[in-house]
Amino acid sequence: MAIVINLDVILAKRKMQSKELAEKIGITTVNLSILKTGKAKGVRFETLEAICKVLECQPGDILEYKEDEK
Numbered sequence: 001m002a003i004v005i006n007l008d009v010i011l012a013k014r015k016m017q018s019k020e021l022a023e024k025i026g027i028t029t030v031n032l033s034i035l036k037t038g039k040a041k042g043v044r045f046e047t048l049e050a051i052c053k054v055l056e057c058q059p060g061d062i063l064e065y066k067e068d069e070k
Contacts, residue, residue, distance in 0.1 A: 004064040007036045010055050025050035 011018060022032040027047065034040050035047075048059055055061075 002065055002068055003038070004066050005036055005038045005062065006064055007032075007051070007062055010057055010061055014055055016055070021051070021054060024054045 011021060018032055018036065019029050022029045025032075025047065031040075035043060048062070051057075051062065052059060
């Protein structure tokens with residue numbers, strides 16, 4: 001996948017558990033796990049905004065574009 005999700009990195013820097021983030025932004029831990037592992041087909045801007053607000057970061061801190069290796 002060309003889009004890499006760096007949510008684990010930001011959570012570690014903030015010393016926050018996935019469960020705590022899920023509770024604060026109002027989604028299930030299962031849905032957060034799907035997002036963290038890059039298995040999500042998309043993310044709502046509302047969810048991305050909530051994540052950024054709680055983690056005090058920018059969308060670019062979480063989402064990263066990488067060229068597919070050939």
